[in-house]
Amino acid sequence: MLRIDIITILPDVFEPYLSEGMLRIAREKGLLEVHVHNLRDYASDKHKSVDDRPYGGGPGMVMMPAPIFAAVEDIEGKADVRPRLLLMTPQGRTFDQQVAAELSREQRLMLISGRYEGFDERVRIGLGAEEISIGDYVLTGGELPAMVIMDAVARLLPGVLGHHDSAKFDSFSVNGRLDYPQYTRPAELRGMKAPDVLLSGNHQAIADWRREQSLNRTRERRPDILLRNPIADNTRS
């Protein structure tokens, strides 16, 4: 069982997504537990402030450290396992399938979503939090990144996906390669035929074809994957 706590000033955006599809099933099966906390509940002034102007000037606002410390300490204090703390920021380690797999082996995660220009640096230092980015673009806040991470991690939890192989064989999972093309019925549509080999019943031929397609696609579309991870280019699976 994985427990995920989310700290945010927009708690309402999470529930609709958590209540549908695989995330709903993961929660119903007791494989995933999600708690969403409103950061404003931890503000100490009457305006419930969570942001302030940056020291040194400049545009925008910065997430104040004190409410985040208060939230993390309160939520941590109620549980026995110390969670791994992740701050959603574009400056962080880039999230990918490998990080998702790593996080899916944890017992507890705490995802902290900010808005505005970012977090006061003392949040990272004082809480020992890791920064995570979901890609090289800037969003208006860390809520979508938290949902992306939660979604990618949840589907890797044992028992969440129906067919036990469906997570093992998708893009980025077989030695980091892109997925091969998929076909389903009908065998011919608008003059386009599904490849004969897939209808041949010859499992070895199908496996060889898929491996070849997977490699070609990766070479054409994402040569960076093969450069970073030569294993993707030459292993026999």
Ligand code: ADE
């Ligand atoms: N906050 C804003 N943009 C982000 C990104 N790309 N990844 C994580 N957190 C963010």
